[in-house]
Each structure stands twice: as C-alpha cells, then as structure tokens.
Amino acid sequence: MRILVVEDEKRLAASLRTGLEAEGFAVDVAHDGGEGLWYARENTYDAILLDIMLPVLNGYKVCETLRAEEIWTPILMLTAKDGDWDQIEALDTGADDYVTKPFSFIVLLARLRSLLRRGASERPATLSVGDLELDPASRIVTRAGKELSLTSRELSLLEFLMRRRGEVVTKAQILNHVWDYAFEGDPNIIEVYIGRLRRKIDKPFDRNDIETLRGSGYRLRMPA
Numbered sequence: 062m063r064i065l066v067v068e069d070e071k072r073l074a075a076s077l078r079t080g081l082e083a084e085g086f087a088v089d090v091a092h093d094g095g096e097g098l099w100y101a102r103e104n105t106y107d108a109i110l111l112d113i114m115l116p117v118l119n120g121y122k123v124c125e126t127l128r129a130e131e132i133w134t135p136i137l138m139l140t141a142k143d144g145d146w147d148q149i150e151a152l153d154t155g156a157d158d159y160v161t162k163p164f165s166f167i168v169l170l171a172r173l174r175s176l177l178r179r180g181a182s183e184r185p186a187t188l189s190v191g192d193l194e195l196d197p198a199s200r201i202v203t204r205a206g207k208e209l210s211l212t213s214r215e216l217s218l219l220e221f222l223m224r225r226r227g228e229v230v231t232k233a234q235i236l237n238h239v240w241d242y243a244f245e246g247d248p249n250i251i252e253v254y255i256g257r258l259r260r261k262i263d264k265p266f267d268r269n270d271i272e273t274l275r276g277s278g279y280r281l282r283m284p285a
C-alpha cells in the first residue's frame with residue numbers, strides 16, 4: 062500500500078512517515094499543495110493524507126483539482142479545529158473522510174484502514190438547483206437544458222454557491238475556496254466574477270438567482 066502525505070509541518074510529516082512505514086506502508090511526503098498535486102497526478106496511491114492549510118495551493122483546491130481530473134484516490138483530510146476550515150467543507154470538495162488535529166496516530170491509522178477497505182469513491186453526483194445543473198466531473202453547466210460556457214474560475218465559483226444553495230456565503234469563504242489560500246490580491250475580484258456569472262447564468266434566462274446581501278455576502282436562491 063502506497064500513501065501520499067501532504068503536510069507542511071515538517072515534524073508532523075516526518076512522524077507520519079515514520080509511523081506509517083512502521084505499519085508497512087510505502088510513504089511519499091509533499092510539503093506544499095503544488096508538490097502534493099504533482100505527486101498525486103504522477104503516481105498511483107492507495108490513499109492521500111491531505112492537510113488543508115498548505116502553502117502554494119490549499120488542501121481544498123488540491124482535492125477539487127484531483128476530483129475534477131477524475132482522480133478518485135481516497136483522501137483523508139487533516140483538518141484544524143479552526144472556525145474557517147470545517148469538516149463538512151472538506152467532504153464537499155471531494156474528500157472521503159477527515160480527522161481533526163491534533164489527532165492520535167492510532168485514530169488516524171484506524172480511519173486510514175477503513176478508507177482503504179472502502180476503496181475509491183464514485184464520481185460525485187451532478188449538482189442541481191432548479192433548472193441549473195453542474196456536473197463536477199465533466200465540468201459541464203446547463204440551465205434549462207442549454208449548455209453554458211464558463212471559465213474554470215467561474216465554474217468553481219458557481220459550484221461553491223450551488224453546494225451552499227440557500228445559504229449566505231461571505232467573500233472570505235469564497236476567497237478561501239475558489240481562490241488559493243495564499244491569494245493576496247484585491248477581494249473585489251469576487252464582485253467582478255459574480256457579475257460575470259450573472260451575465261451567463263441569470264440574465265439570458267431573465268432570472269436573478271444570485272443575490273447580493275450588502276455587507277454579508279452572496280446567496281444562490283433556492284427554487285420556489
């Protein structure tokens with residue numbers, strides 16, 4: 062069994078390697094999201110242990126990117142007990158399970174073994190909100206059966222809004238999920254992208270489903 066560990070805390074990564082090797086696993090370690098993605102694409106692993114807060118590319122983005130490329134290696138997310146990064150979000154981006162830091166190695170090993178028994182998950186189901194549909198695997202978006210042409214960033218933003226349909230999402234949440242963790246540009250970029258999305262998914266259909274809630278964020282309206 063071959064495991065990829067993507068963890069930027071060097072001591073934790075080293076102790077995971079030592080522990081897993083002692084259990085008979087072959088282990089590769091990557092210390093940032095970009096490197097982790099490269100390893101996951103180039104090799105075949107039985108499972109990936111993926112930290113969320115990573116340099117270069119955060120764990121959510123690594124997970125989303127792999128799933129979008131139809132790489133279904135089971136992923137166990139290492140989540141921190143920190144309000145911004147919750148477990149449900151980890152599962153939403155295509156992870157199979159999670160453990161919350163700090164964790165004991167015994168617990169991690171039990172979760173990992175159970176994941177290995179279950180094997181790779183099915184491709185994710187198509188998301189739909191009213192007549193709007195998004196297939197996370199093929200990256201195709203349709204409204205009322207008509208295929209829409211979205212850029213990759215617009216599609217990620219729409220996917221994020223669709224997964225949280227009916228909920229208010231803040232700009233900070235959007236930045237964390239749709240842009241990279243290390244994004245330091247102007248957060249107003251979100252307004253620009255929301256505007257583009259509206260011109261593609263709402264205006265041509267005479268709809269107004271992406272709501273702006275002044276001072277709090279955005280919400281994708283649920284169908285009546």
Ligand code: CA
Nearest residue numbers: 069112114115
């Ligand atoms: Ca980290």
